[in-house]
Amino acid sequence: MAMAEKTRLAGFFARLQPYRLWIQTAFLMVWLDPLGIRYHGICAPVFHCYACPLATFGCPIGVLANFSALHLIPFITIGLLIVVGALVGSLFCGWACPFGLLQDLGARFPTKKFELPRWTGHFRFVVLGALVLAIPYFFGEEHPLFICRVCPAGGIEAALPSVVSQAIAGQQIVWPNVLKLTIIAVFLGSILFIRRPWCRVLCPLGVIFSAMNRASAFFLRFEKGKCTSCGRCTKLCQYNIEPEQSPNDLRCIRCLECTRCNLGALTPDTILHGRRKPAAETVPPAREPTPEA
């Protein structure tokens, strides 16, 4: 296979690609601070419940919902989300989100994986508009569909650890309600059969970031001249996207698996690309795609 000449950025991500799971795990150490340092007043740009006993930072979706319930505008949180989205789009979803890591680990179970219709991705807008903004605004945090009440991340990262800690302390165990337990069970079951079901269908944070994929400074460049329409990038994409048609798709989590195409037709790039020279040396081709489990 011919060596593909790539920019330094593309070479950098090509080297990181085989270690994506480890990078997600390293980020987990940042979001779950065992030293007990807590910055709940600052939001992390990932989906991680602040009520988790080990959470270092706050959850931006929790902030949006709680502020909406108070009829206030969280300027700093919205500003942070736009900064991250404008710079890297949904890159954090694929490389840093702890809830994404949990789903990636679930997908490693050797079970048959089902594909979701593409239109299901639009449910994320409904979740953001209704459960995060409208319901808290009009009905307050007491409503049963307030996002924190139905969020599987809250159930897994906060409610279940709370039960465990109560059991360890010998206290009376206060179980989460039936709705919460059902949501947790459905979520844990679904990640075994569908790749990243939460991210692709329901995540309100992911839809904020991915909505900026088409405008972000970091993006995926598709060079038609290098493409032989072999369809490899589509096969490499685990999320039912056709990268050669829509490299910065609304449903893309920017795992960058599609850039493993050895022809170099798809490469990560930035808007500053035109102002610098490509790397002098060529980088080794990305590793061969592994067969599907």
Add this chain to the structure above:
Amino acid sequence: MRTRASVCLILLLVSALLLALGLLFNGEQVYPDDPNNATASNASESALNRAVAAGRLFRDPSGLLRIRASAACPT
């Protein structure tokens, strides 16, 4: 490419404006159940008064706005 760069720049400017607004209003309190939380000082006075009238906020003896305990995170 130029369109992308322009939109990206606009987004960054908007976010800078939002961050500046947040900092201008002396930061923002994030969660209702944080012990030191509750001043919600990024909000306008009229918005705070509406929140007080609706019972979502109250003023403690020192005059600080606080979020009532029952508004704690439902998780």
